[in-house]
Amino acid sequence: MAVIQKHGKNYSPDLVCHKENHPSDKIGVPGCHKRWPEHTTWSRPVARVWTVVLLLGTCLLYCARVAMPICAVSMAEQFSWSKRESGMVLGSFFWGYCFTQVFGGYVSDRVGGEKVLLLSAAAWGSMTAFTPILAHFCSQPILSMTLARFLMGLLQAHVMHITSLTLVIGGAGSLMLDLYGWESVFYVSGLLSVLWAYCMWKYLLKGEGPIITLESLGSGGPQSKLSKRHWLRLLKQPAVCAVIVTHLCTASTFFTLLSWLPTFFKDTFPDAKGWVFNVIPWLVAIPSSLFSGCLSDHLISQGFDTASVRKLMQFFSMGVSSVFTLLLCGNTTFPWAVAFVSATMGLTTFSHSGVSVNVQDLAPSCAGALFGVMNTCGAFSGVLMVYFSGYLIEATGSWATVFALITTVNLLGLCTFLAFAEARRVDIDSSKIRHHNIHI
Template sequence: MNDIPSKNSKRHVILTLLFTGWCLSYLDRMAMNVSIVEIAKEFHLSPSALGVVLSSFFAGYALMQVPGGWLADKYGSRKIITIAIIFWSIFTVFTGFAWSLLAMIMIRFLFGLGEGAYPAASSKAIADAFPKDERAKAQTIMMSSNSLGGVIAPLIATPLLVWIGWRNVFIAIGLLGIIVAWLLWYYLKPENLSENTGENETKRTEKPSFKELMKNATLWKLGIMWFGMSTLIWGLISWMPVYLTQVRGLDLLSMGMLTSIPALTGAVGTIIGGRLFLSHFYGKEKIYATLFSLLAILFLYLLFNAPSVALVITYQSLCTTFHGLVFAIIMAMPHQVFEKNVIGSSIGFINFLGMIGALLTPTVMGMLIEIFNGSYPAAFSYLIACAFLSVLASITLARPAESDVDMPAQSEG
């Protein structure tokens, strides 16, 4: 009985460190989106070329999702998390030394490969460290770091960019990553990730094959939902800095400060969604996910038709709030539906489909903006069209109890 507080304390430390790792990864990504205006000037990039630079990260990131999940399930989360952070931190530093468009594209692709292993590995660590009835909450708290990173990045990276230049920003962030990697390696010890879960779940003698996992309809529906919502959010993240400065006339510092507001509301939406998942959403996921997806689309439409900057930020904030609620459902359900020994692979596959959307979006939007001579409505319409896929997948989403998954879900109570 005396070791229960100690176990809980270790779980909280692990969750805090995983959260920090996500914040760092998001800070690295958002630093590029904040710096892209200056990078475009230095390298004389057209909108299409700018879109390719932004997409190059997602090419590597998407490519590593499924292998990263498999590696985490096979070799454990500790090794994969540490290697991933060190690898992406090295290429964050290299970003600051990029000498040409081609070099920037290759560096960002390799940076994406490093970050691509972290989502599934961190989710695997959650499954190893937390009891099954606590995983959904822990997962969504961890994933709220995505939006929080979007709050932190403009507030940190924008002043640094003005102060020391965009190249030094990436060098500083990369060095910080090495420190975070060491902390995670130190605290994610095997004794903290084993015999800790206290769970009452049936254990299979054999791990389901990847082919068996691919037959799971719920897995595909969650992946399609994330494709639609990922397209929406990464379209906004990638192009709103340029849109606000070039179309709405904001200066760099004002843009950085204002874009932190929608990121904060997105974090709030994700955290609220995680807290409500078991108490309100459980068994009604398709109703809530469909409703929240539709509301996110509505506010996206209002955003690019808004007559003022204040309304643009207001509608974007509401859009990211409802996106966060959908995101919470997407990331919480796997912990209720799948066994612990395939969490890495399942979340890796879901995130792979989501990152396909993120990979395509910056380039497609850049091409549409260029085709329409700097006009954004066609580019935003592309986001809306893809986001409707989330609505369609949500409508058909099975409740965990009705799921066709042959891996046992948690029973109520």
């Protein structure tokens, strides 16, 4: 998140431009300085280049992230893992993920997001490519896989994921898994990530950096706009607490579904094609996410209260989606199971227009830092939910308990959001603004 916000503002070597007499750079931008000017914007060609580069990089990041869930069944069969052990491996990613959320944003603010992104991409790509080697040459594959997943989360935590990219990754990963074995998924995604990092370093950063020193971490970059006292006051606001709790619930249920759905389909429908259940739900999620954004913008432009619109979007995301999640508890055929999962994942994306953007309504002056706190809490709950789900499956032998748990957590988050969420600014003195908030 911090990486994209930094680039979206005004910073990056060879990217921000001044209308002075300087030679053009290699991507057609005249007169670019390697300084941090206060009020500059990207030219349209530069913005397009970096948009494509970051989109591709995020795709590769998510490819590496979902490699383990896609291959979990095959690896569990080969290494004789129980459901609880599979849950430990899948959940270990989120331990690393939650540890470096805030730190990654801090380092990005101090030394530049592109340096952090470059280092982490090279590191997570290398770790992904070496994962099969660790699994085959270590005497305890369960320990090596747990460590590898932890480091993957540690290296990826500062980059925002894009849900819709799972469409491409799910299909390609499933085909590679069926044709060439689970090792190929890790090799391809890891090596492509390293190649992407090299191309970014060579052609966009012109072979410079990344050089991160202790001095650069301690100086430079924008300072926080809020003091510790103001942060404490902010976190005491019921609306802020509601956003954190709701995001925690949303993230934990999403991470659980993301981690365990491939295993659910393989266990319940062993003859089903992997590319079907790894692609169709995300094929529904893409237009659903876009539709929710257009719908929320339209409602707000028509004069509906912002808080009411946020709550409506979250009701679809956590309330209506839970209905389809509960339908998975019964005996269903494969087509109906795919339909229910597709509806669940599609409706879940409505949170992109609910709690995910509500943080910007509440505290635009520190939305990035607050979102980092939310993601940290969500990742930590993801650890517990993913592992506990594996324990439930092993203890009860039923997937219904997992889906019931997901529904319970969703309803808890939804009730919290409906009761306490607002859309007025709480990071400034409320007496300075006028805002009428209508609750539903």
